[in-house]
Amino acid sequence: MAYIINIPTFSDERGNLTVLDEAIPFQIKRLFYIYGVDNSARGGHRHHQTTQAAICIQGSCTIINHDGKTLEHIELDEPKKCLILETKDWHIMTNFSPDAILLVLANTNFDANDYIFDPYPETA
Template sequence: MAYLINIPTFSDDRGNLTVLDEAIPFQIKRLFYIYGVDNSARGGHRHHQTIQAAICIQGKCTIINDDGDTVEHIELDQPSKCLILETKDWHVMTNFSADAILLVLASTNFDASDYIFTPYEHQA
């Protein structure tokens, strides 16, 4: 199941410094960011191998996560809040604020064959 971690943040009169170095529980192989999103949903997949860390570094968005047993709606609204998405976590990113910037760190390099687009089927 996906889980939230707090990234160490140091604040003083000059502003805030958030440090990712040792907060992310995997070696980072790829990073990308999503911004300028209209009312569209992004994602809609899970992975065979890749673990991801999602941080909304500006604005806010919601990640709908389904691990096959539980569906959760997780709001990312602080740059020190990080959602760890494991391989079993089928996720959709939605409700982006106009100013949202979602940073995603991944444990593997891009590989199209790593993606599983079919959502879980749940009992009614």
């Protein structure tokens, strides 16, 4: 199941410094960011092998996550909040604020065959 970690952030009168070095629970092989999103939803998949860390470094967005048993709506609204998405987590990213920048780190390189687009069946 997806879970939130808090990334160490150091703040003083000069601003904030958030450090990812030891916070991410996997070796980072790929990173990308999503921004300038209209009212569209992004994602709509899970993975065979990829674990991801999602951080809304500016603005906010919602991740709708389903792990095969539980459906959750997770708000990412501060840059020290990081959502870890495991392979079983079928997710949709939505409700992007106009200024949102969503940074995603992954433990694998891109592979089109790693994606599973079929959602889980609805659960009671």
